[in-house]
Amino acid sequence: MAKKNTVPAPLTPAVLHILLVLATGERHGYGIMKQVEADSQGTVKMGPGTLYGSMGRMTQAGLVRESAKRVDPEMDDERRIYYELTNAGRAALQGELQRYRGVVAVAEGRLAYGD
Amino acid sequence: MATDVAVQRYRKWYAMLLRLYPRPFRERFGEGMAQTFHDLCRERRGARRGLFGFALWIFCETLVGIVQENTTHMPQLGKTVLRVALGALAVLMAPLAASQFVEDWHWGMRGFAAVYAVFFATGMVFALLTRKMGSWYYKAVVGVALVAGVSLGVVEHGPGGGLGTSGAPVVPQCAGGGGDWGKPGPAEGGWAGVDVVRDGGDARADRRDAAFGRAALPGAEYGHWAWCVHGVVHCLRFPVPARRFGSGVR
Numbered sequence: 332m333a334k335k336n337t338v339p340a341p342l343t344p345a346v347l348h349i350l351l352v353l354a355t356g357e358r359h360g361y362g363i364m365k366q367v368e369a370d371s372q373g374t375v376k377m378g379p380g381t382l383y384g385s386m387g388r389m390t391q392a393g394l395v396r397e398s399a400k401r402v403d404p405e406m407d408d409e410r411r412i413y414y415e416l417t418n419a420g421r422a423a424l425q426g427e428l429q430r431y432r433g434v435v436a437v438a439e440g441r442l443a444y445g446d
Numbered sequence: 447m448a449t450d451v452a453v454q455r456y457r458k459w460y461a462m463l464l465r466l467y468p469r470p471f472r473e474r475f476g477e478g479m480a481q482t483f484h485d486l487c488r489e490r491r492g493a494r495r496g497l498f499g500f501a502l503w504i505f506c507e508t509l510v511g512i513v514q515e516n517t518t519h520m521p522q523l524g525k526t527v528l529r530v531a532l533g534a535l536a537v538l539m540a541p542l543a544a545s546q547f548v549e550d551w552h553w554g555m556r557g558f559a560a561v562y563a564v565f566f567a568t569g570m571v572f573a574l575l576t577r578k579m580g581s582w583y584y585k586a587v588v589g590v591a592l593v594a595g596v597s598l599g600v601v602e603h604g605p606g607g608g609l610g611t612s613g614a615p616v617v618p619q620c621a622g623g624g625g626d627w628g629k630p631g632p633a634e635g636g637w638a639g640v641d642v643v644r645d646g647g648d649a650r651a652d653r654r655d656a657a658f659g660r661a662a663l664p665g666a667e668y669g670h671w672a673w674c675v676h677g678v679v680h681c682l683r684f685p686v687p688a689r690r691f692g693s694g695v696r
Contacts, residue, residue, distance in 0.1 A: 360478045360483040378504045379482045380511025383475040385517070404483070410477050 342427050345377055345385045350394065350416065350424040357398050357415035360386075360405075386414065394420035453487045457502045466512045479508075484591060526577075530569035538562050568596050 342350070352358060352366040369373055377385075387397045397416055400410045416424075416446055460483045464476050483504060490497055517525065541561060545551040553561070572592050576585045 361483040364482065364486075364670045378507035380504075380508035381480040381487075382482070383479050384514060387471060387475060409481060411481060 340405070341430065342423065343385070344375065345381050346389060346394075347427060348377075349376055349382070349385055349389065349423075350420055350427075353395060353414060353416040354421070354424060357413040359403060359411040360419050361411075362403070363414070392419075393417055394423055450491075452497050453484075453491060456487060456497060457484055460505070460508070461500075463508055464514070466509075467515055497675050515636055526573050527570070530573055531568060534565035534569050538564050564596055568592050 348367045348370065349363055352363050352371060358366065358400060359380055360379070364379075367377060386395065390397070394417060395414050398413045398415050400412050402410055457480070461480055464472060467476065486500070486504070489498065490500055520528070535684055538558065538561065541553070542558065545553060572589060575588050578587075579585050
């Protein structure tokens with residue numbers, strides 16, 4: 332029988348970007364999409380299918396939660412659902428960044444050895 | 447450039463597309479998705495950019511999400527059945543393509559339906575037997591056993607009409623493995639495959655790996671019994687030529 336993997340699986344790029352955006356405060360769907368595009372300098376473009384599919388899984392995993400509906404003063408008078416990071420979401424983001432640091436350290440070591 | 451009419455039309459179509467999501471997902475995120483799509487359209491219109499290509503991309507992207515969500519909410523058995531049904535359909539493409547190039551291969555719709563049913567049943571048996579197996583080696587062995595059994599049935603008793611290597615019906619070997627093997631052909635090869643896997647599974651089960659035995663034996667037995675049933679039917683349909691039992695038989 333295969334051994335159970337205790338190491339948390341790496342986050343998908345979409346989930347990582349959403350967590351990064353929500354780390355600075357709560358946002359609605361369109362706001363998340365625009366911020367992801369800006370953060371990645373236009374290289375990551377996600378549509379509503381990817382965004383809300385990821386949000387569904389993240390909500391289920393307890394990484395994000397919905398906050399109250401309200402109007403975005405910069406846009407229009409439509410009421411929107413805002414999303415915010417939970418403590419578990421913040422911990423997952425920190426864990427992922429730690430994993431990235433480890434990968435970068437190994438890569439730098441290998442490159443230095445190559446030189 | 448995007449017009450108000452075009453935006454309204456795309457919003458309407460997008461709302462219809464969102465209905466394909468599973469109900470719990472749609473009730474939770476449908477409104478937000480429709481709102482986000484509207485925001486994106488408005489942004490494009492404000493920037494005086496075209497809408498068709500953009501809407502097409504969003505529709506395709508959402509369609510992928512719809513498939514994912516529907517698959518996620520499907521029970522495990524439903525997923526297995528769907529996978530096996532699609533796999534059987536893919537395998538069926540081989541005889542379907544071959545029938546276009548091989549002369550005297552006229553299965554017809556009923557024949558293909560029967561073969562599809564056999565492929566599907568075999569796939570389901572494989573999925574059920576191997577559902578808790580971690581090792582690909584074991585899965586492969588069970589697969590060999592099943593394919594061997596099915597090849598016996600299809601080659602000997604399939605819609606082609608019981609053709610052996612010489613074009614004549616081959617005597618079934620189900621009665622305790624006795625009789626002459628005759629000329630080597632696909633049926634004999636298939637039977638040998640079943641036998642080898644069954645004996646191998648037996649041996650391993652006796653020693654240390656009970657999981658292998660548990661999986662390989664039913665796999666081989668499936669082939670074995672498929673062969674026996676087909677053999678009985680064959681005996682009833684075709685008289686047994688004496689020459690196939692060796693020269694000692696008078």
